[in-house]
Amino acid sequence: xxxxxxxxxxxxxxxxxxxxxxxxxxxxxxxxxxxxxxxxxxxxxxxxxxxxxxxxxxxxxxxxxxxxxxxxxxxxxxxxxxxxxxxxxxxxxxxxxxxxxxxxxxxxxxxxxxxxxxxxxxxxxxxxxxxxxxxxxxxxxxxxxxxxxxxxxxxxxxxxxxxxxxxxxxxxxxxxxxxxxxxxxxxxxxxxxxxxxxxxxxxxxxxxxxxxxxxxxxxxxxxxxxxxxxxxxxxxxxxxxxxxxxxxxxxxxxxxxxxxxxxxxxxxxxxxxxxxxxxxxxxxxxxxxxxxxxxxxxxxxxxxxxxxxxxxxxxxxxxxxxxxxxx
Amino acid sequence: xxxxxxxxxxxxxxxxxxxxxxxxxxxxxxxxxxxxxxxxxxxxxxxxxxxxxxxxxxxxxxxxxxxxxxxxxxxxxxxxxxxxxxxxxxxxxxxxxxxxxxxxxxxxxxxxxxxxxxxxxxxxxxxxxxxxxxxxxxxxxxxxxxxxxxxxxxxxxxxxxxxxxxxxxxxxxxxxxxxxxxxxxxxxxxxxxxxxxxxxxxxxxxxxxxxxxxxxxxxxxxxxxxxxxxxxxxxxxxxxxxxxxxxxxxxxxxxxxxxxxxxxxxxxxxxxxxxxxxxxxxxxxxxxxxxxxxxxxxxxxxxxxxxxxxxxxxxxxxxxxxxxxxxxxxxxxxxxxxxxxxxxxxxxxxxxxxxxxxxxxxxxxxxxxxxxxxxxxxxxxxxxxxxxxxxxxxxxxxxxxxxxxxxxxxxxxxxxxxxxxxxxxxxxxxxxxxxxxxxxxxxxxxxxxxxxxxxxxxxxxxxxxxxxxxxxxxxxxxxxxxxxxxxxxxxxxxxxxxxxxxxxxxxxxxxxxxxxxxxxxxxxxxxxxxxxxxxxxxxxxxxxxxx
Numbered sequence: 020x021x022x023x024x025x026x027x028x029x030x031x032x033x034x035x036x037x038x039x040x041x042x043x044x045x046x047x048x049x050x051x052x053x054x055x056x057x058x059x060x061x062x063x064x065x066x067x068x069x070x071x072x073x074x075x076x077x078x079x080x081x082x083x084x085x086x087x088x089x090x091x092x093x094x095x096x097x098x099x100x101x102x103x104x105x106x107x108x109x110x111x112x113x114x115x116x117x118x119x120x121x122x123x124x125x126x127x128x129x130x131x132x133x134x135x136x137x138x139x140x141x142x143x144x145x146x147x148x149x150x151x152x153x154x155x156x157x158x159x160x161x162x163x164x165x166x167x168x169x170x171x172x173x174x175x176x177x178x179x180x181x182x183x184x185x186x187x188x189x190x191x192x193x194x195x196x197x198x199x200x201x202x203x204x205x206x207x208x209x210x211x212x213x214x215x216x217x218x219x220x221x222x223x224x225x226x227x228x229x230x231x232x233x234x235x236x237x238x239x240x241x242x243x244x245x246x247x248x249x250x251x252x253x254x255x256x257x258x259x260x261x262x263x264x265x266x267x268x269x270x271x272x273x274x275x276x277x278x279x280x281x282x283x284x285x286x287x288x289x290x291x292x293x294x295x296x297x298x299x300x301x302x303x304x305x306x307x308x309x310x311x312x313x314x315x316x317x318x319x320x321x322x323x324x325x326x327x328x329x330x331x332x333x334x335x336x337x338x339x340x341x342x343x344x345x346x
Numbered sequence: 347x348x349x350x351x352x353x354x355x356x357x358x359x360x361x362x363x364x365x366x367x368x369x370x371x372x373x374x375x376x377x378x379x380x381x382x383x384x385x386x387x388x389x390x391x392x393x394x395x396x397x398x399x400x401x402x403x404x405x406x407x408x409x410x411x412x413x414x415x416x417x418x419x420x421x422x423x424x425x426x427x428x429x430x431x432x433x434x435x436x437x438x439x440x441x442x443x444x445x446x447x448x449x450x451x452x453x454x455x456x457x458x459x460x461x462x463x464x465x466x467x468x469x470x471x472x473x474x475x476x477x478x479x480x481x482x483x484x485x486x487x488x489x490x491x492x493x494x495x496x497x498x499x500x501x502x503x504x505x506x507x508x509x510x511x512x513x514x515x516x517x518x519x520x521x522x523x524x525x526x527x528x529x530x531x532x533x534x535x536x537x538x539x540x541x542x543x544x545x546x547x548x549x550x551x552x553x554x555x556x557x558x559x560x561x562x563x564x565x566x567x568x569x570x571x572x573x574x575x576x577x578x579x580x581x582x583x584x585x586x587x588x589x590x591x592x593x594x595x596x597x598x599x600x601x602x603x604x605x606x607x608x609x610x611x612x613x614x615x616x617x618x619x620x621x622x623x624x625x626x627x628x629x630x631x632x633x634x635x636x637x638x639x640x641x642x643x644x645x646x647x648x649x650x651x652x653x654x655x656x657x658x659x660x661x662x663x664x665x666x667x668x669x670x671x672x673x674x675x676x677x678x679x680x681x682x683x684x685x686x687x688x689x690x691x692x693x694x695x696x697x698x699x700x701x702x703x704x705x706x707x708x709x710x711x712x713x714x715x716x717x718x719x720x721x722x723x724x725x726x727x728x729x730x731x732x733x734x735x736x737x738x739x740x741x742x743x744x745x746x747x748x749x750x751x752x753x754x755x756x757x758x759x760x761x762x763x764x765x766x767x768x769x770x771x772x773x774x775x776x777x778x779x780x781x782x783x784x785x786x787x788x789x790x791x792x793x794x795x796x797x798x799x800x801x802x803x804x805x806x807x808x809x810x811x812x813x814x815x816x817x818x819x820x821x822x823x824x825x826x827x828x829x830x831x832x833x834x835x836x837x838x839x840x841x842x843x844x845x846x847x848x849x850x851x852x853x854x855x856x857x858x859x860x861x862x863x864x865x866x867x868x869x870x871x872x873x874x875x876x877x878x879x880x881x882x883x884x885x886x887x888x889x890x891x892x893x
Contacts, residue, residue: 242441248398249436250456250507251429253421260455264446339446340491 032343035336043329050321051103055096058310064088068308069112099314108315113307118315121300126319128198129285129296132212132219133323136281139220140227141274145263147224148231148270153258155236164232170225175284179218179291186214196293215292219284223277230273234266241265267338275331279324348410349374349515349547350395355407357390357571359400364390365571368407372515375545377538379562379579381555381594383806384777387571388551392517395549396434397424412514429456433508437520439501443492449476449503450488457510475506479536497669498529502536509540515547516540522557526669526833531877534561553806555598556879559583559888567591580888583881593808598881600811601840602818622656622692623794623827624680629653629689631675649675650686651851659794662821662828664838664859666874667848673831676848677797680829681715682706694794711740714788718800720780724772731768734758734787741791757786760823761816778809782816789820799831814840835878839863847871 066082108118187195286298304312348371357365409416453472522530575588586592635644678684755765847855849870
């Protein structure tokens with residue numbers, strides 16, 4: 020019977036995984052169409068931009084043909100999309116190097132930054148949420164949630180400036196900006212990512228803490244919490260062992276949704292801290308009408324967000340056994 | 347020497363007085379029944395003993411458990427007592443277990459916490475305990491999750507958690523209220539055996555006088571937070587010295603006074619009439635089986651299996667059966683809220699199966715529904731006028747505002763509420779009043795048929811008696827036919843003339859209510875009848891035992 024149960028659960032799991040995966044791929048395809056279409060609609064001819072204002076119409080036309088800009092829309096989309104699949108993003112109009120090289124250079128800054136910020140926001144938010152929920156309605160809760168409210172309201176670039184002033188200018192613990200590169204050693208590189216990661220993480224942590232708290236408070240009213248208390252477990256233990264895992268579903272959902280905002284936040288934060296990351300790259304590419312770079316980076320970010328949300332979907336099944344056996 | 351001794355216990359929560367001068371004691375091996383209607387303070391008394399009261403609660407008096415002063419005990423001392431010396435079982439088994447932990451983890455957790463046993467030892471003890479409560483390893487390995495178990499099985503797990511460490515005192519707060527009668531009898535048997543095996547004291551809390559009479563040696567009757575009467579169960583209930591005891595006992599056995607209009611047709615066959623109001627013919631409903639892989643599903647589940655019956659206008663019929671027997675599915679199809687897989691249903695001669703929503707409008711006008719839960723069936727942000735007037739949208743002619751108010755006022759008057767109640771919100775009414783509101787909502791279109799799904803099982807006995815009276819009165823006055831869905835045979839007996847017993851999707855027995863309930867022929871009907879608690883019988887048995 021037990022093995023029977025195991026097999027049934029296993030098969031359900033595969034079906035669930037497969038369904039999520041298919042949905043993720045479809046979303047990605049749809050997103051690529053939207054990204055491609057939007058950039059087609061935006062005014063500004065890349066060929067003219069590359070050649071400058073003085074180029075003749077013939078010269079522009081020639082370059083357009085060379086760049087394949089005159090091919091039919093569907094064909095160009097297919098060409099671009101198949102390129103994406105083989106990691107061939109094309110050549111940047113302004114830098115005249117393959118986009119993949121630009122991306123590779125930048126991603127080693129942005130990816131660690133985003134991951135550190137994500138980890139940091141979770142590490143701050145969940146203990147604060149637990150603390151607040153455990154003291155629901157009392158002074159500690161009010162203070163923690165007041166701080167969270169402030170964290171939600173204050174924009175991250177202002178946090179960034181305050182952090183620079185405190186840690187870089189005043190305490191001189193970390194550099195105020197710039198990135199030495201991983202070649203300069205792991206520690207100096209990490210040190211320069213420290214402030215930007217905090218600046219990114221704080222507003223996210225504030226939202227997440229509030230979600231954690233309200234999810235926990237709801238769970239704490241459940242009957243099974245009373246059952247656990249009636250077993251003789253102290254309140255704290257019940258909070259950690261029984262309430263937290265049940266409260267994880269809404270927390271994970273918000274975590275996945277926030278990842279997109281986190282990536283958007285890197286554009287601002289990388290500019291504040293002069294970090295050579297994807298955010299700065301895409302910012303510059305937009306101002307220079309380097310559409311191929313914009314398209315590629317945006318697609319990369321879309322893929323990252325979809326991947327994270329796929330992970331979130333999968334983690335639901337890890338957290339909640341009902342999802343594993345029920346379809 | 348008492349195990350639990352409560353003296354002069356008073357309790358306030360945020361300034362509101364909940365309990366006043368409660369006196370109660372439980373001896374080892376004794377079953378003490380604590381009876382009262384909702385809000386009488388039964389659960390609060392239990393939670394005081396456990397010290398699991400809401401934050402703002404203040405208790406005074408004395409509560410002594412096994413020589414320990416509970417009210418002045420520290421939280422650490424209480425944690426040591428809870429789950430070890432005092433176990434507790436709750437009302438709602440469907441929500442009492444943590445959905446993300448296996449039953450093995452949940453039973454073993456308390457054992458590990460109190461005895462510092464290793465995981466393997468604790469799991470072994472958990473296994474033994476689950477075997478003891480009737481969940482054998484073959485079907486119920488420790489790795490099962492709560493959602494894979496039925497309500498009765500989950501309640502067994504909760505009992506296993508509470509009794510795992512052989513507590514001296516078990517507090518069971520309405521342990522069987524959410525279960526059907528057959529399961530109730532099984533769970534009560536289990537509790538009785540556990541008490542006998544371990545000389546455990548049991549504080550059994552229930553609103554059901556019959557259940558307590560069957561179980562308890564002594565009884566304490568609570569009302570508005572005060573003890574009305576206490577003493578030996580059989581004597582207290584047979585003598586009924588206190589007026590409130592008498593009132594409770596009478597309400598539990600209440601049968602609405604009905605001019606037996608239908609008695610005249612005694613000889614006529616029931617449920618097979620010439621000009622039926624409702625005609626159900628060979629109705630079957632399958633639900634798709636659970637998905638076992640991406641492309642495969644297991645065999646469909648047959649919830650209702652080839653059911654036929656008919657009802658005469660003004661007739662009141664009970665559909666009884668255990669939970670999960672398909673009675674609610676059948677009711678949903680009668681109400682055209684669900685489509686049968688095969689078979690037809692005719693209402694007033696018109697087929698209602700396979701019809702579009704627009705074509706169903708005339709039928710909808712003439713059939714209404716009353717649900718079980720008077721708390722969940724109203725939108726809390728709407729006023730009574732709007733809530734009661736809800737079914738009016740099926741009328742052919744839209745009533746004017748003044749007409750609508752008049753109709754709502756009439757409906758409220760008919761169910762014994764004041765027309766002034768129209769401008770109130772649902773939370774301003776008690777449970778019984780809310781059930782009156784749902785009845786008002788059901789009768790406002792002057793329906794020919796009302797389907798009532800366990801309409802009184804969430805109500806206290808005295809309120810239940812009033813609502814049953816109301817149903818009987820409306821049947822007389824307005825000629826409404828009822829289809830009562832219930833697992834409570836006293837309700838069926840009180841108010842219906844015919845009964846159908848459903849078991850695993852089929853109607854296995856049908857006939858006159860009294861005949862079927864007094865002389866059940868099918869096994870399913872017999873199981874229901876023997877399991878159903880009955881106050882008369884229980885008192886008689888108690889008295890006999892004591893000589």
